[in-house]
Amino acid sequence: xxxxxxxxxxxxxxxxxxxxxxxxxxxxxxxxxxxxxxxxxxxxxxxxxxxxxxxxxxxxxxxxxxxxxxxxxxxxxxxxxxxxxxxxxxxxxxxxxxxxxxxxxxxxxxxxxxxxxxxxxxxxxxxxxxxxxxxxxxxxxxxxxxxxxxxxxxxxxxxxxxxxxxxxxxxxxxxxxxxxxxxxxxxxxxxxxxxxxxxxxxxxxxxxxxxxxxxxxxxxxxxxxxxxxxxxxxxxxxxxxxxxxxxxxxxxxxxxxxxxxxxxxxxxxxxxxxxxxxxxxxxxxxxxxxxxxxxxxxxxxxxxxxxxxxxxxxxxxxxxxxxxxxxxxxxxxxxxxxxxxxxxxxxxxxxxxxxxxxxxxxxxxxxxxxxxxxxxxxxxxxxxxxxxxxxxxxxxxxxxxxxxxxxxxxx
Numbered sequence: 198x199x200x201x202x203x204x205x206x207x208x209x210x211x212x213x214x215x216x217x218x219x220x221x222x223x224x225x226x227x228x229x230x231x232x233x234x235x236x237x238x239x240x241x242x243x244x245x246x247x248x249x250x251x252x253x254x255x256x257x258x259x260x261x262x263x264x265x266x267x268x269x270x271x272x273x274x275x276x277x278x279x280x281x282x283x284x285x286x287x288x289x290x291x292x293x294x295x296x297x298x299x300x301x302x303x304x305x306x307x308x309x310x311x312x313x314x315x316x317x318x319x320x321x322x323x324x325x326x327x328x329x330x331x332x333x334x335x336x337x338x339x340x341x342x343x344x345x346x347x348x349x350x351x352x353x354x355x356x357x358x359x360x361x362x363x364x365x366x367x368x369x370x371x372x373x374x375x376x377x378x379x380x381x382x383x384x385x386x387x388x389x390x391x392x393x394x395x396x397x398x399x400x401x402x403x404x405x406x407x408x409x410x411x412x413x414x415x416x417x418x419x420x421x422x423x424x425x426x427x428x429x430x431x432x433x434x435x436x437x438x439x440x441x442x443x444x445x446x447x448x449x450x451x452x453x454x455x456x457x458x459x460x461x462x463x464x465x466x467x468x469x470x471x472x473x474x475x476x477x478x479x480x481x482x483x484x485x486x487x488x489x490x491x492x493x494x495x496x497x498x499x500x501x502x503x504x505x506x507x508x509x510x511x512x513x514x515x516x517x518x519x520x521x522x523x524x525x526x527x528x529x530x531x532x533x534x535x536x537x538x539x540x541x542x543x544x545x546x547x548x549x550x551x552x553x554x555x556x557x558x559x560x561x562x563x564x565x566x567x568x569x570x571x572x573x574x575x576x577x578x579x580x581x582x583x584x585x586x587x588x589x590x591x592x593x594x595x596x597x598x599x600x601x602x603x604x605x606x607x608x
Contacts, residue, residue, distance in 0.1 A: 200267050202239050206231040206409055209509050217265060219326035222407050230509060231409040232449075233265050237456045246428055246459045255279040257314055257417040263453055265413050266321050274349035275307040277317040278417055282425040282572070287540035292557040297570040299431070300553075301422055302543055304578030308369060310499075310549075311418060311443060311576040312342035315405050318414030319343065320350045323401035330355065333403035334391035336384055336439070336498050337366035338548075338577050343403050344373035355400060357391040359384055363498060363582045383493060385504040405442040406506025412446040419450025422572055428460050431570040433521070435467040435559075437551035439500030441477055441511025443576065444468055448514035464572075466520035467565070468511070469555025471495035471530065474503055478522040481515045488512070496527045496585050499548030499577060521564050523555035530554045531589040534579065538590070544579035546586075552576070 205214040206221050210229030215221060217233055224231055244262045252259045257278030258269055280303045289298035306313035316339065323331050331347050332355040333339055340356040347354045354375040358367065359382065370377045380387040388404065395402050405411040423430065430451075436444045444466060454460045470478045473494030480488035488508050493501040505511070515522065525533075530547050533554035537543045545553070553573045559565045579586045596602050 200265060202235050202262055203265050204234045204236050207234050209513075219322050220401070221409065222402060230406065230507060232510070233409050233413055235263070235453060235456075237453075240457045246424075250424060257317065257414065257421075260417055260420045263420060263457070264318070264417075265410055266318075266325075269321055275313070275317070275346055277306055277313045277346070278421060280305045280418075280421070282422060283541060283543070285541050285573075288536065288553075291536050291540050293560050294556075294567055294569070294571065296568045297431070299426075299572045300537070300541060300543055301418065301572055301574045303418060303574065303576055304543075304545060304549055306342070308342045308345040309578035309581055310338040310342055311415065311574070312338040313346060314414040314417050315339065315411035315442070316342040316346040316403065316414070318410050319401065319403040319408065320346050320352060322408075322410050323352060324350070326401055328401035329353065330398070330400045331403050332356070332391060332395050332398075332400040334358070334384070334388040336501060337362045337581065338499050339403070339405060340375070341366050341369035341373070341581075344370045344375035348373045355394065355398075357387050357394070359387050361498060363584065365581045365583055384502050388506065404506070406440055412442055412449060412510070415443055415446030416450030416453065418574065419447050420454065423451070423454050423460055428454075430460055430462050430464045431572050432464060433467050433565055433569055433571045434464050435469060435552040435556040435571060435573040437497070437500050437548050437555070437574070437576055438468050438470050438477055438511060439502040439505070439548065441505045441507035445507055445510035445514050447574070448518060463518060466515055466518040467552070467555055467559055467571075468515050468520055468522045469552050470522075470524050471497050471500060471551065472524045472526050474501050475524045476503060477505055477508055477511050478524055480508065481512055481520070481522045484516065486512050497530055497547035497551055498582070499546065500551060521559055523559050523564065525551060525554040525558055529558065531585070533557060534586065534589040537575065538579075543575055544586070545575045546577040546579050546582045549575045549577035549579070
């Protein structure tokens with residue numbers, strides 16, 4: 198299939214350029230991760246930012262010229278993208294930021310996470326490839342997003358998740374009709390089993406670190422942020438980081454806009470990981486592409502990835518953007534969940550609030566200036582992990598139906 202805006206798929210390790218076919222995954226020469234490349238002159242000849250802002254399409258597919266698809270076929274069936282960008286004055290005050298702050302709430306996607314953007318792309322590419330089944334490994338959100346988007350488009354799914362995955366996410370998988378395989382092991386064990394099964398059965402591979410198209414879906418969050426800010430870039434964008442695919446996608450989106458002339462400058466990234474699992478930030482702080490596996494010791498299950506599968510793109514994104522790295526404790530993540538809810542009415546799961554926890558710490562420690570303008574990205578809704586939401590918010594009052602007792606408690 199020839200897509201006019203695509204020039205090829207370049208290996209991030211050896212630089213070899215492959216044809217960008219629907220089933221393209223890793224480099225055929227060295228096995229490295231691929232990056233989809235675009236003809237920006239062609240994009241500029243077909244679209245400008247003023248024409249884009251006049252479009253009525255509310256979903257991520259409004260950015261077709263920036264995406265590796267010719268059309269969207271029998272998809273999309275779910276509305277993916279178009280999530281709100283909130284001005285967050287109360288949150289800014291709570292964390293000590295005097296500059297402008299916005300929250301990009303991607304927990305409002307159909308299955309309640311940013312991963313819907315990647316899964317919607319996977320469904321389109323699976324159809325292009327002539328597949329009927331799609332599979333992936335996931336800590337939870339990618340799995341539920343794939344199951345939902347695939348069900349809406351008539352695909353069957355095979356999902357591999359670690360047995361520690363929160364029940365809310367597993368319930369979503371079951372409800373969407375996915376064949377769920379709970380793996381009694383780490384995310385690395387889960388990924389390895391899914392890779393073997395995908396090769397054996399010939400399913401379409403939705404694993405974001407292997408499939409270069411999925412990052413192209415994720416990058417639409419940056420295209421939306423830019424458009425919602427009328428293409429005036431903030432100083433920083435705060436992103437929670439696990440496998441590295443999301444922060445790499447965020448950076449790719451901004452770079453594509455810059456190359457096509459839609460924005461005049463690039464923001465800096467704030468890469469936030471949990472202290473109990475931070476292999477990418479550890480390497481980034483040392484300005485090296487060499488990383489070391491770590492244990493997966495955090496309640497933020499969506500970013501508990503001790504062996505990241507997309508570290509090179511993530512590390513390059515941090516380096517190229519002159520980014521800031523911040524590691525936060527589980528207690529700081531729970532505190533960020535509370536402050537998001539109590540100042541802005543945004544309900545985030547632990548990983549979804551991690552970017553905000555890192556932003557707060559970056560302001561407090563002087564890593565970024567208090568007068569900076571920032572977008573903090575909330576990647577998933579709190580209903581996905583109710584147990585940790587209760588841990589963050591506390592248990593409610595329990596009283597008998599007695600007004601005197603109520604007055605005693607409330608004063």
